[in-house]
Amino acid sequence: MNDKHILLVEDDETIQALIEKLLVNNDYVVSKAINIQEAKKLIKLFLFDLIILDVMLPDISGLNFYENTIKNRIDTPVIFLSALSDVDDRVTGLELGADDYIGKPFDARELLLKIKKNISKKQSLDEVKFGKDIRFDLKKEKLQFNNKNISLSSNEVKILKLLINNSHQYLTRDLLNAELGLDYLSRSGDMQISRLRLKLKKECNLKDIIRSVHGKGYKIFI
Secondary structure (H helix, E strand, O other): OOOOEEEEEOOOHHHHHHHHHHHHHOOOEEEEEOOHHHHHHHHHHOOOOEEEEEOOOOOOOHHHHHHHHHOOOOOOOEEEEEEOOOHHHHHHHHHHOOOEEEEEOOOHHHHHHHHHHHHHHHOOOOEEEEOOOEEEEOOOOEEEEOOEEEOOOHHHHHHHHHHHHOOOOOEOHHHHHHHHOOOOOOOHHHHHHHHHHHHHHHHHOOOOOEEEEOOOEEEEOO
8 A cells, every 4th residue: 555645736626636536546645735825734734755736826836836935845856747838837947956847738657657756766765874873774664873773662763764754844743743643732742752862862872863943843963
């Protein structure tokens, strides 16, 4: 079962429905937005594996949204949707740093290949090293200090992976609770991060690697 979560930002209801059906039939989880206002709300609630973003939207252009909101704050691959004739938009999007684009009308096989390629590219990081003696294997979900395994709970593993895979943005309490399946107002996520920090400090001599900023959330410094 594919658990990859995709945000689809497209105001044309026919195209949106076609893409949603294609993604769902290929076992992707899909959240939809018809404008940037809706997209901003969803980005605050979920950590997406990929964003499909239409260039021409009714409120703000996809290019503007990418440059001012996504580019430097959210470590998520973005595929732009644009009309085949809009060469300038495609070039501008790629120059801004977007990961890929696909023209309308599009081939379903091509879109699926681009999605798979860009999600895989994001997840190509297998191991993170903290100094020379500490390493975390993201695939095997093992933390080692001086080649000795450090015991982590399933939620501690999930939190560490969330922080590493999204190290260019702050992990808010809302996002943390949503990813851990907790109630919106729960403080349990905060307490679990505190326990993880303490464990990293006591067992690995890692201090201040996970930091909190009031009003923004948590961030890992690697």
